[in-house]
Amino acid sequence: MRISIPHMGNLYIPLKALFQRLDVEFIVPPLTNQRTLSLGVRYSPEGLCIPFKLTLGNLIEVAELGAETLLMPSGYGTCRLGYYARTQEQVLHDLGYDIEMIQLGVSEQKFFGLLKIIKRLSNGASWFDIISAFRFGMRKLNALDRMEKLVQKVRAVETEKGTANRLYDEVISAIDEADSDKVLEMVEEDYSIRLDQVPRDSQDRPLIVGIVGEFYVLLEPFSNFDVERELGKLGVEVRRTTFISEWIKFSLFLNPLGIKEKDRIHKAALPYLKRDIGGDGWESIGEKVLHNKEYDGLVHLAPFTCLPEIMAQNIMPTTRENIPVLTILCDEQTSKTGMLTRLEAFVDLLERKRRGSKCDRKMVAI
Ligand code: SF4
Incomplete structure (x- = not known):
C-alpha cells in the first residue's frame, strides 16, 4: 500500500518516519510549487479557499506518483474543511485515479482514533511498534518546531542575511534523515549551537x-x-x-x-x-x-x-x-x-x- 498526505509545513517528515518504521511506503508530495497551485486551481470548484486548492494539487501530484491511499485532515467545524476530503476524493475519481481517501478527523477521534487508522494502514503492526513509531515521529516534529522557533529569532538580528535560513534548510534535511533518537538528539544539539553562534548585532532591538x-x-x-x-x-x-x-x-x-x-x-x-x-x-x-x-x-x-x-x-x-x-x-x-x-x-x-x-x-x- 502506498500512502501519502498533502503538505502542511514540515508535517511530512514525522509522518514519513512513522510509516517507514512500520514498513509502509510513504510518498512525499513534491514541494508545493506553481504547478501544484495550477492543478489545484484548475480542478477545484469555483470560490474555494487556497488550502483546498493547494492540498488538491498535492493530492493530484501524489496520485500521479502512484499513491493509492490518501490521508486528508478533516473536522466537524463550522467552515468548509469538513467537506474537503469528500469533494477532493470525488475530483480525483473524476480524473480517473483509483484512490481511497481516509479522513483524519482528529478533533473527533483523538489519539486512539488515530492509532486505529495507523494500525489499519500498517497491515496490523503490533501496538508496541505503532506506539514506538508514533513517538519517534513526534520527537522529530518537536525537534523541527524547536528549531523553527530558534530560527525565527536569529533571522531578525543576524549580520549576514540568509545565514539562519541556510542553517534551517540544513537542519530540516538532517532531522528528516535522522534514523534514531540518538542521532536526532545530536542533530538538534549541533544546530542549536550553530544557530546560537550566528554573528548578530547585539545592539539590535x-x-x-x-x-x-x-x-x-x-x-x-x-x-x-x-x-x-x-x-x-x-x-x-x-x-x-x-x-x-x-x-x-x-x-x-x-x-x-x-x-x-x-x-x-x-x-x-x-x-x-x-x-x-x-x-x-x-x-x-x-x-x-x-x-x-x-x-x-x-x-x-x-x-x-x-x-x-x-x-x-x-x-x-x-x-x-x-x-x-x-x-x-x-x-x-x-x-x-x-x-x-x-x-x-x-x-x-x-x-x-x-x-x-x-x-x-x-x-x-x-
Ligand atoms: S478556515 Fe475553513 S474556510 Fe477558512 S480557509 Fe480554512 S478551510 Fe477554508
Whole structure:
C-alpha cells in the first residue's frame, strides 16, 4: 500500500518516519510549487479557499506518483474543511485515479482514533511498534518546531542575511534523515549551537510581529509567500503561537499546557466575539488582544473567501487593544511583489511608531 498526505509545513517528515518504521511506503508530495497551485486551481470548484486548492494539487501530484491511499485532515467545524476530503476524493475519481481517501478527523477521534487508522494502514503492526513509531515521529516534529522557533529569532538580528535560513534548510534535511533518537538528539544539539553562534548585532532591538490567521496558510510557506523569511530579511522577529506539535498535543491529548494557551486566547477574544466561528477566526482576534503589549504589530494571514478570517478581519479594528494589523489575503490572484511592497510599508510604519512618530493608520489590508 502506498500512502501519502498533502503538505502542511514540515508535517511530512514525522509522518514519513512513522510509516517507514512500520514498513509502509510513504510518498512525499513534491514541494508545493506553481504547478501544484495550477492543478489545484484548475480542478477545484469555483470560490474555494487556497488550502483546498493547494492540498488538491498535492493530492493530484501524489496520485500521479502512484499513491493509492490518501490521508486528508478533516473536522466537524463550522467552515468548509469538513467537506474537503469528500469533494477532493470525488475530483480525483473524476480524473480517473483509483484512490481511497481516509479522513483524519482528529478533533473527533483523538489519539486512539488515530492509532486505529495507523494500525489499519500498517497491515496490523503490533501496538508496541505503532506506539514506538508514533513517538519517534513526534520527537522529530518537536525537534523541527524547536528549531523553527530558534530560527525565527536569529533571522531578525543576524549580520549576514540568509545565514539562519541556510542553517534551517540544513537542519530540516538532517532531522528528516535522522534514523534514531540518538542521532536526532545530536542533530538538534549541533544546530542549536550553530544557530546560537550566528554573528548578530547585539545592539539590535528588532521589531516583533505576531503572525496570526488560518491554520494552513500560517504553516505552509508557499501559500503565504514565505512571509516569515521575508519579515526576517527586513530585520523583524516573528512570533507565531501555531505549531503543529502544539496543535497535536491539544487536539489529540488535550494537553494541559495546550488547553491553557487556547483558553487564554479564547478568553481574550470574549469581549469582542463570544463563540467559535469556525476555522481560526476566534483565535486571530484573541491573539491580537492577548499579545498587544508584546508585539509591535500583527500580520494576519487570511485565505481569500475564508469566512472565519473575514469576520476576524472586520472585528479586529474595533478592539481597544490597539496595534497595527496588516491583513494579507492569500490566493492565486495575489502577487508576491505586491505583498512585499505592502510588507515593507508596514514595517516602515511600525519603525516610525516605535520611534514615537504619530501614525493614524491602524489597519492595512491587501
Ligand atoms: S478556515 Fe477558512 S480557509 Fe480554512 S478551510 Fe475553513 S474556510 Fe477554508
